Amino acid sequence: MDVLFSILSREALAQIDLASTEILEKVGIAIHHVEILKLLDSAGAKVTYDRKRARMPEHLVRESLRRTPREVTLYDRNGKERAKYGSGRLYFSTGPNSPYILDLETNERRIATTRDTEDGARLADGLHTIDVVYALCTPQDVPF
Secondary structure: OOOEOOOOOHHHHHHHHHHHHHHHHHOOEEOOOHHHHHHHHHHOOEEEOOOOEEEOOHHHHHHHHHHOOOOEEEEOOOOOEEEEEOOOEOOOEOOOOEOEEEOOOOOOEEEOOHHHHHHHHHHHHOOOOOOEOOOOEOOOOOOO
């Protein structure tokens, strides 16, 4: 069943838009990948390489949004459409990609492993109420 709805008013969306562009321009975002910093720098962002920070002027944000597709479709491993973000439909997915996990046997928080990520993916894949499976945790036993 498709669910179409809007939670925020146009005024609220405009306020979020204004605050977001102001934060991107004045505070910026931390980016720990030098190639991405170089791309943003060449596109017109104000990049501070030693602080790994990029500040994006409003015109760059607006142009990037203008070029971004209004909808993004995700497909499953068999090529079947699973989600069309931007369509107004509500989708349920897993997350939030934490470096920690609650151990089901000890009931204690611990560092996530590759096995935890695999187990979480298998579990979520079997749940018919989940539309899109993202990593439940980020394994800490592999190099980044």
